[in-house]
Amino acid sequence: xxxxxxxxxxxxxxxxxxxxxxxxxxxxxxxxxxxxxxxxxxxxxxxxxxxxxxxxxxxxxxxxxxxxxxxxxxxxxxxxxxxxxxxxxxxxxxxxxxxxxxxxxxxxxxxxxxxxxxxxxxxxxxxxxxxxxxxxxxxxxxxxxxxxxxxxxxxxxxxxxxxxxxxxxxxxxxxxxxxxxxxxxxxxxxxxxxxxxxxxxxxxxxxxxxxxxxxxxxxxxxxxxxxxxxxxxxxxxxxxxxxxxxxxxxxxxxxxxxxxxxxxxxxxxxxxxxxxxxxxxxxxxxxxxxxxxxxxxxxxxxxxxxxxxxxxxxxxxx
Amino acid sequence: xxxxxxxxxxxxxxxxxxxxxxxxxxxxxxxxxxxxxxxxxxxxxxxxxxxxxxxxxxxxxxxxxxxxxxxxxxxxxxxxxxxxxxxxxxxxxxxxxxxxxxxxxxxxxxxxxxxxxxxxxxxxxxxxx
Numbered sequence: 001x002x003x004x005x006x007x008x009x010x011x012x013x014x015x016x017x018x019x020x021x022x023x024x025x026x027x028x029x030x031x032x033x034x035x036x037x038x039x040x041x042x043x044x045x046x047x048x049x050x051x052x053x054x055x056x057x058x059x060x061x062x063x064x065x066x067x068x069x070x071x072x073x074x075x076x077x078x079x080x081x082x083x084x085x086x087x088x089x090x091x092x093x094x095x096x097x098x099x100x101x102x103x104x105x106x107x108x109x110x111x112x113x114x115x116x117x118x119x120x121x122x123x124x125x126x127x128x129x130x131x132x133x134x135x136x137x138x139x140x141x142x143x144x145x146x147x148x149x150x151x152x153x154x155x156x157x158x159x160x161x162x163x164x165x166x167x168x169x170x171x172x173x174x175x176x177x178x179x180x181x182x183x184x185x186x187x188x189x190x191x192x193x194x195x196x197x198x199x200x201x202x203x204x205x206x207x208x209x210x211x212x213x214x215x216x217x218x219x220x221x222x223x224x225x226x227x228x229x230x231x232x233x234x235x236x237x238x239x240x241x242x243x244x245x246x247x248x249x250x251x252x253x254x255x256x257x258x259x260x261x262x263x264x265x266x267x268x269x270x271x272x273x274x275x276x277x278x279x280x281x282x283x284x285x286x287x288x289x290x291x292x293x294x295x296x297x298x299x300x301x302x303x304x305x306x307x308x309x310x311x312x313x314x315x316x317x318x
Numbered sequence: 319x320x321x322x323x324x325x326x327x328x329x330x331x332x333x334x335x336x337x338x339x340x341x342x343x344x345x346x347x348x349x350x351x352x353x354x355x356x357x358x359x360x361x362x363x364x365x366x367x368x369x370x371x372x373x374x375x376x377x378x379x380x381x382x383x384x385x386x387x388x389x390x391x392x393x394x395x396x397x398x399x400x401x402x403x404x405x406x407x408x409x410x411x412x413x414x415x416x417x418x419x420x421x422x423x424x425x426x427x428x429x430x431x432x433x434x435x436x437x438x439x440x441x442x443x444x445x446x447x
Contacts, residue, residue, distance in 0.1 A: 053379075057372055064365055091365070094372045101376040104383025108390050115393050118400035127407055133414035140421045146428065172407050179403035187396040193389035200324060200382045207328075208375055210335055214368050217342045218361050225349050225357065 026296045027180050027286060029123045035278045036120025042271050043113035046198055049205050049265065050102050050109070056205075056212045057095035063254070064215030065091065066222075098208075105201050112194050115187065122180055128172035134165050159317035163310045170303050181286045188283025195276040199269050206265050209258045216258075220251045324385065327378035331371050338367040416445045 065088050121127060138161040144151045227244045230236040322330075345352070345360045352360070419442040426434030 053375075060368070064368065087365075091369055094369055094376070097376040098372060098379070101379040105379060108383055108386065111390050111394050111397070115397045115400075118397045118404070122400050122404050127404060130411055130414060133411050133418070137414055137418040137421065140418050140425070144421065144425050168410070172410070176403060176407065179400065183396045183399050183403075186399075187393055190389040190392040190396075193386045194393060197382050197386045201379060204328070204375055204379055204382075207331060207335065208372065211368050211371050211375075214335070214338050214342060214364065217346075218364050221342065221345050221349070222357075222361065224346070228349065 026299060027123075027177060027184070027282065028295060029180075031278070031282060032123040032180060032184075033120055035275065035282060036116045036123065038271075038275050038278065039116035040113055040120070042268075042275055043109050043116070045268060045271075046109050046202075047106065049202060049268065050106055052261075053102060053205055053208055054095050054099035056208050057098050058092065059254075060212035060215035061088065061091040061095060063251075064218050066219050105197065108194055108197055112191075112198075115191075119180065119184070122176050128169050128176060130168050130172075131165055134161055134168070137161070153317070156317040159310070159314040163307075163314055166303070166306050166310050170307075173299075184279070184282050185286040188279065188287065191279045191283075192276055195272050199272050202265050202269050202272070206262050209262055213255055213258050216251050216254050220248065223248050223251070321381070322377075324378040324381040327374050327381065331374040331378070334367050334371040334374065338364050338371065341367070412445065416442070419445050 065085070138157055141152055141157055142150070142154060223244055227241065227248075230241050230244065341360060341364045345357065345364070349357070419438065423435065423438040423442055426438045
């Protein structure tokens with residue numbers, strides 16, 4: 001191949017890539033994929049926090065009711081009914097209200113997760129690769145015969161399909177860059193509201209854990225009172241006192257567990273803030289009128305490097 | 319009367335929790351002075367405050383989701399746009415598969431291969447439906 005022909009091919013390849021990417025800002029696709037991965041993981045964690053809200057309520061009601069020695073036996077009577085104290089039942093109904101109240105915010109979480117999944121899928125390289133399908137078509141065309149003679153020259157077919165695969169990938173890349181850019185720019189104005197909504201719920205969770213702590217403390221106070229009475233009563237046994245001590249120890253463990261959850265929630269809020277910031281950066285990049293020239297040149301160079309040998313092979317084959 | 323915002327409900331919850339915590343501390347500090355009846359009554363008051371605090375949470379959680387409903391709708395629209403783009407690219411892939419299936423069918427017909435025609439026709443049908 002002459003140097004003049006090589007230069008010409010380089011020019012064609014560069015022009016093709018330029019035309020396809022001309023109207024796009026170039027998004028940092030690894031950053032989009034990273035945002036997708038982080039957000040999906042955060043959404044799963046949020047679901048666990050939200051599900052613990054009614055459970056914290058039930059735990060609190062059960063232990064708080066022990067402080068009054070409310071009958072919370074679930075012994076089944078002859079008529080099949082279970083005997084619960086009325087005040088205990090009405091406290092548990094509030095836990096059901098809490099469970100129902102979460103439907104809306106859990107749906108918000110699903111929307112956020114679906115958005116992140118969709119972005120991740122479109123930003124993945126699998127979505128713009130057609131090699132398997134094109135190879136299959138090439139192999140099928142290779143076998144086409146008329147009067148027992150092969151219709152297509154193998155070398156020419158290979159050269160054409162090589163070029164087609166690269167061009168279709170460039171075209172699909174240009175298309176998906178444009179779509180991602182438009183979508184992320186649009187979503188940028190609203191994502192903050194969703195993550196702030198989730199952060200609000202995490203803060204609410206911390207407060208609900210405080211309610212559970214208050215119920216534990218009601219029980220602790222009643223245990224301490226009982227222990228005092230046992231100590232004042234010379235007839236009380238060592239076993240009785242040890243039983244109270246064990247129950248007190250259990251309440252302290254429960255409070256420790258709540259404190260750990262509270263600390264973990266603070267950490268999770270930072271994660272949510274971080275992924276909001278990541279999306280803000282992507283959104284600013286998507287809205288920016290200036291092309292990210294370094295990134296664009298890198299992508300274009302990559303495609304041009306692929307196109308040149310494919311164009312050369314085509315020329316040789318024909 | 320206008321509904322309270324989640325932020326306003328939170329302030330009420332914090333006030334209820336503060337009252338509950340003050341009563342818990344009072345109950346602990348005055349244990350020896352309180353009769354059993356007074357002690358139990360205090361316990362009931364604390365439970366009542368805690369129950370109200372939880373009810374407030376249920377309202378503010380609901381309110382938080384309602385407040386952002388419009389933004390959620392916009393993000394759903396953005397997701398639909400992305401899924402449409404994925405579908406468009408997937409349709410290109412499907413188009414190539416249909417072309418492959420049609421070439422196979424044509425080859426089988428030209429070769430006069432009935433078995434080949436039937437299996438190739440089945441592949442075409444699978445791709446287009």
